[in-house]
Amino acid sequence: MTRLAAAWPPAPISTERLVLREPEARDRAAVIELLASPGVNAYLGGPRPLDELERTTPGTPARRPGLFVVELDGAMIGQVMLTVDSGHLPQAAGAAELGYLFLPQAWGRGYAAEACAAALGWFDAAHPGEPVVLATQTANVRSTRLAAKLGFTETERFEAHGAEQSFAVRPPVTPSG
Numbered sequence: 763m764t765r766l767a768a769a770w771p772p773a774p775i776s777t778e779r780l781v782l783r784e785p786e787a788r789d790r791a792a793v794i795e796l797l798a799s800p801g802v803n804a805y806l807g808g809p810r811p812l813d814e815l816e817r818t819t820p821g822t823p824a825r826r827p828g829l830f831v832v833e834l835d836g837a838m839i840g841q842v843m844l845t846v847d848s849g850h851l852p853q854a855a856g857a858a859e860l861g862y863l864f865l866p867q868a869w870g871r872g873y874a875a876e877a878c879a880a881a882l883g884w885f886d887a888a889h890p891g892e893p894v895v896l897a898t899q900t901a902n903v904r905s906t907r908l909a910a911k912l913g914f915t916e917t918e919r920f921e922a923h924g925a926e927q928s929f930a931v932r933p934p935v936t937p938s939g
Contacts, residue, residue: 770827782830785823792838840864
């Protein structure tokens with residue numbers, strides 16, 4: 763079973779345009795905006811009420827192994843998560859699961875692909891030979907296209923939360939010689 767904590771937290775990861783790092787107090791407003799956004803949460807059960815988020819979101823957003831804030835020009839634009847065995851997907855038992863959320867103003871610019879590829883690169887170096895899985899609603903065309911671009915292959919479809927879901931696997935990356 764993969765344990766992300768062994769290699770956590772990593773140093774910030776820089777890509778051509780982005781920085782992936784741990785959450786900080788300055789991210790609170792963007793986290794609230796992300797969780798309250800109808801567009802972001804259209805395939806995730808809907809947005810959470812803004813007043814509830816204002817009351818319950820801590821001053822420094824939760825830090826946990828595998829949670830990266832995605833920063834562009836000093837501001838949070840999204841999150842990439844690599845979580846292990848959360849229990850919500852029996853198919854994912856023991857595997858790392860990739861998830862991502864980006865603010866609508868960051869959509870369509872390739873930031874999600876760039877950030878997810880960087881997080882997966884970190885994961886491959888820290889946990890060689892471990893597969894990564896992903897689940898998304900089949901109706902979420904952007905997410906299914908991104909999954910395919912990142913090397914995930916759909917292995918099954920199932921019904922959950924009142925919608926058809928796609929379960930995809932990215933084969934383990936093994937270290938080269």
